[in-house]
Amino acid sequence: MLDLFESSIEASPNQLPFVLPDVNGFSSQWDESRQGFIIQIPNGVLFYASQFFAQKISDRSVEYFLENDTYETQQVDWSKIQPDDLKQVKFKNILWKQDFINLYGKKIPLPRLTSWYGDEGKAYKYSGILSQPNPWNRGLLYIKEQIEKVAGTQFNSVLMNWYRSGEDYLNWHTDDEPELGKNPTIASVNFGETRDFQVRHKDDHQLKFTVPLQHGSLLIMSGEMQHFWEHAVPKRKKVQHSRFNLTFRMIRD
Numbered sequence: 001m002l003d004l005f006e007s008s009i010e011a012s013p014n015q016l017p018f019v020l021p022d023v024n025g026f027s028s029q030w031d032e033s034r035q036g037f038i039i040q041i042p043n044g045v046l047f048y049a050s051q052f053f054a055q056k057i058s059d060r061s062v063e064y065f066l067e068n069d070t071y072e073t074q075q076v077d078w079s080k081i082q083p084d085d086l087k088q089v090k091f092k093n094i095l096w097k098q099d100f101i102n103l104y105g106k107k108i109p110l111p112r113l114t115s116w117y118g119d120e121g122k123a124y125k126y127s128g129i130l131s132q133p134n135p136w137n138r139g140l141l142y143i144k145e146q147i148e149k150v151a152g153t154q155f156n157s158v159l160m161n162w163y164r165s166g167e168d169y170l171n172w173h174t175d176d177e178p179e180l181g182k183n184p185t186i187a188s189v190n191f192g193e194t195r196d197f198q199v200r201h202k203d204d205h206q207l208k209f210t211v212p213l214q215h216g217s218l219l220i221m222s223g224e225m226q227h228f229w230e231h232a233v234p235k236r237k238k239v240q241h242s243r244f245n246l247t248f249r250m251i252r253d
Helices: 055-066 138-151
Strands: 027-031 036-041 044-049 100-103 106-109 113-118 124-126 129-131 157-163 170-173 186-192 195-201 208-213 218-222 229-233 243-249
Touching: 044 138, 055 138, 055 186, 055 243, 138 186, 138 218, 138 243
Parallel strands: none
Antiparallel strands: 027 036, 036 044, 044 218, 100 106, 113 157, 124 129, 157 243, 170 229, 186 218, 186 243, 195 208, 195 229
């Protein structure tokens, strides 16, 4: 895998490929040195690069995440595989799992698969789910190191979400767990199918915008964003194939 991981940032697009609210406090500026957009929003800052990783690396990343001993990755509908059957699949590089939440006394599977990697002892708890870190592998470390070059910070963990089709989704939430500290920087890299990343203000739900997170794209959230803004990945019935989202974080002691 690492043989394909080389310098990959592409040329500047002509303009921001999505629309920001036309109100005070929103602006965007191209950053030539990092080959992406700096986006100012009220109480937050985003960095967006639509093709941070080149096509060859992005394609290889999808293969890397899916390599297993049971299925041909291009010939299986992963959304049809039941949790008990998934447990029998030995993935070569990523330890995918089906998490569950308790809702009204029932055990409900999350509408996506997950995996948590990080430094030793950097556990993470969200939605009542406690995840102990799997040890880093070379592929994930490479992706992390490339992102750190433009993020201006270091990360010690990553939450991986596998959206098997457009039926998998993520509800409105903020990444404001105590172990992330105040004003965390969170870097989100995406491989596979394009999915909408929706952002709305906590107090004014009409103040919102949508970022298309496509194959090889990078979105970094920083500043006070997690205190004032929520985000979600809604269902998209026309999306048939997988999207992998990796959100790199710094877990505080």
